[in-house]
Amino acid sequence: MITTDKPTVAGLPSGPVDPSPTxxxxxxxxxxxxxxxxxxxxxxxxxxxxxxxxxxxxxxxxxxxxxxxxxxxxxxxxxxxxxxxxxxxxxxxxxxxxxxxxxxxxxxxxxxxxxxxxxxxxxxxxxxxxxxxxxxxxxxxxxxxxxxxxxxxxxxxxxxxxxxxxxxxxxxxxxxxxxxxxxALDQKPTASIAVVSFSYRHGLPREADLVFDVRFLRNPHYVPSMRDLTGKDAAVGRFVETDPAFQPFFESITGLLLPLMPCFEREGKSYLTIAVGCTGGRHRSVFTAERLAEWLRGQGLEVSVRHRDMARVAVEEA
Missing domain, CATH: 3.40.50.300 (P-loop containing nucleotide triphosphate hydrolases)
Incomplete structure (x- = not known):
């Protein structure tokens, strides 16, 4: 669950200064x-x-x-x-x-x-x-x-x-x-969303509020021409999207999120992290996270995407 390929938090400089709000x-x-x-x-x-x-x-x-x-x-x-x-x-x-x-x-x-x-x-x-x-x-x-x-x-x-x-x-x-x-002191009334893809092999993202598991989808890792690609490549995207289980699953999670978002905002939860995981964190979760972020932006939400484990060396997935 512990990763070692990221910079640690303590002692690092912060970014450029924003204008001071009133x-x-x-x-x-x-x-x-x-x-x-x-x-x-x-x-x-x-x-x-x-x-x-x-x-x-x-x-x-x-x-x-x-x-x-x-x-x-x-x-x-x-x-x-x-x-x-x-x-x-x-x-x-x-x-x-x-x-x-x-x-x-x-x-x-x-x-x-x-x-x-x-x-x-x-x-x-x-x-x-x-x-x-x-x-x-x-x-x-x-x-x-x-x-x-x-x-x-x-x-x-x-x-x-x-x-x-x-x-x-x-x-x-x-x-x-x-x-x-x-x-943020200039927050808009809508929530900010972070979508994170990850590998179950390296543990759940600790900041996740909602977690979706896509390990049931067909695995591009076992297609030799896709093994070294990621979910951001078109060939992998087509492979995952044509899995008969993908579209019903995707519609179910968007159907779940659509009525939930106003509830989160009403409760004052201005920031939500949605995690999508597969075994290696390189193919299925990455594609699904990108598609989910695209859909959320289409709902007028502010969305960021992070692929926590995509850059890890590909190994055989179970």
Whole structure:
């Protein structure tokens, strides 16, 4: 489930700066406060840089004792605020942050969200090793001890979070797209959709909201002339599309999605990730993801497409 051919999230530079929107551009009409927390090494700094790029005032490692002063008088915010608070922070505990969250969310003049970033132990271990950083909860002990301790410490906050982001398999552009989808200050009323193709051999995309399995379709891998092609090639597309099972399946998923989209929007879910998987993530899932994205755009939706495993070396599929 862990991929190693993507850049990691922590420490990477974010993209070009967007023009700073004004406070009344928040979707709710109230000044927005984003609290960003989670596991050390999961990408807090990068997430805050991205949020700053899209118009938030970003403050990292703010002591909890100062949080009240920073967020008081929300109507006077020059910009919406994103605040990083985690185990590095002076006077930090999960209970203390939960108390502050309760106070902020009780203020009818603020739109407050909690973002929790997490990651697999293997990738966290690698990030600390590559950067030669010590874990803040295990300064004189192995990194694994700090990771275990922090997971336990932050478990109640993960349960409270409005959005949990697992950065294990996310490249920097994926994280940027996800944060923009959820928290852009100039959001349109329609939802943004990400369609991801993937290989079941390498695990489900952790960010997926809906998953569709196309392993029942005929496999182009076993046609020698198509083995080295992908689902973006016309020959593979024709092969998959002429499978008698494809059209009924495709009509069933579009028939499912059509009435669901207004429901997601009504519930405030402004960003949705739809994953389509096959065994190798190279042929059937890629073609189906492209077709699905095309159909969604035809419904007037904003859609991005990512083929997570398409570039992997082709191997025999089961």
């Amino acid at each position: 406070p009344d551009e928040s979707v709710t009409g109230r000044p927005r406060v984003l609290l960003v927390t989670g596991l050390s090494g999961a990408g807090h700094t990068t997430a805050l840089k991205i949020l700053e790029d899209i118009g938030y005032e970003a403050v990292d490692n703010l002591p909890l004792s100062l949080l009240n002063g920073v967020t008081r008088g929300g109507n006077n915010f020059a910009r919406p605020i994103a605040i990083g608070v985690d185990s590095r922070t002076r006077d930090f505990t999960a209970d203390a942050l939960a108390d502050q969250l309760n106070r902020l969310q009780a203020d009818p003049g603020l739109d407050v969200r909690l973002i929790f970033l997490t990651c697999s132990d293997e990738i966290l271990r690698r990030r600390f090793t590559e950067t030669r950083r010590r874990h803040p909860l295990a300064l004189d002990r192995p990194v694994d001890d700090g990771i275990r301790k922090e997971r336990l410490l932050l478990a109640p906050l993960r349960e409270r979070a409005d959005l949990v982001i697992d950065t294990t398999d996310l490249a920097i552009n994926d994280l940027r797209r996800l944060l923009r989808g959820h928290f």
